[in-house]
Amino acid sequence: MLLQLAIDCFTLQEALEITGEVADMVDIVEAGTPLILREGIGAVRSLKEEFPSLCILADMKIVDGAEYESRLAFDAGADIVTVLASAETKTITIAKRTAEEYGKEVMVDLIGLADAAGRAAEMKMLGAQYLCVHRATDLEPAGLTAQDDLRKVQLAACGTKIAVAGGIDVRALHAMAGIEPDIAIVGSYITMSVNRREAASTIRNHMK
Numbered sequence: 001m002l003l004q005l006a007i008d009c010f011t012l013q014e015a016l017e018i019t020g021e022v023a024d025m026v027d028i029v030e031a032g033t034p035l036i037l038r039e040g041i042g043a044v045r046s047l048k049e050e051f052p053s054l055c056i057l058a059d060m061k062i063v064d065g066a067e068y069e070s071r072l073a074f075d076a077g078a079d080i081v082t083v084l085a086s087a088e089t090k091t092i093t094i095a096k097r098t099a100e101e102y103g104k105e106v107m108v109d110l111i112g113l114a115d116a117a118g119r120a121a122e123m124k125m126l127g128a129q130y131l132c133v134h135r136a137t138d139l140e141p142a143g144l145t146a147q148d149d150l151r152k153v154q155l156a157a158c159g160t161k162i163a164v165a166g167g168i169d170v171r172a173l174h175a176m177a178g179i180e181p182d183i184a185i186v187g188s189y190i191t192m193s194v195n196r197r198e199a200a201s202t203i204r205n206h207m208k
Helices: 012-025 033-039 042-050 066-075 089-102 116-126 137-142 147-156 170-175 196-207
Strands: 002-007 028-031 055-062 080-084 105-109 130-134 161-165 183-186
Touching: 002 012, 002 161, 002 196, 012 028, 012 033, 012 042, 012 196, 028 042, 033 042, 033 055, 042 055, 055 066, 066 080, 066 089, 080 089, 089 105, 089 116, 116 130, 116 147, 130 147, 147 161, 170 196, 183 196
Parallel strands: 002 028, 002 183, 028 055, 055 080, 080 105, 105 130, 130 161, 161 183
Antiparallel strands: none
16 A cells, blocks of 8 residues: 655645655655645655655646646646546546656546446546545545545456555554555645644554
């Protein structure tokens, strides 16, 4: 299982500092949507320039204009961009085609879908490299988790790499025991911790 660090509601300087603290402990660094909205696509460029050996994901959540927005991210150094599964299938196809042109990849985010498994099956047929089972942040206070959707999506898109996001911490990892995703996307559990390296180490130990 890979560990993806999601950096969301921070400045670029904070994002660089956070990444620097745990760069050797994570596999993917995500320039989160709030970070990109706040700092622009230059945040992706800065992360890649500062940490060239790290896989950088730009959480663009593309829903239209796939070629232009994908190119923005890939030209800035992103290795993976996200596109919403709720977008038109043509949009996702364009994003995937653009990624292939750059030798990069696309993660299709299933956030907000009533039938995530059904769409996941369609995305598998489309040849999506990654699918993300994503519980919306706004739902987290209700105590909802992603493990039920994760199991259904894994069955529907067997063979496709699956990421899981949304309030992922040690308890959530335990709840997913036996249905482990390929990528665990962890944000505030690490980024908001007083000791980020300790938090990242704890997550990695429980991922094992």
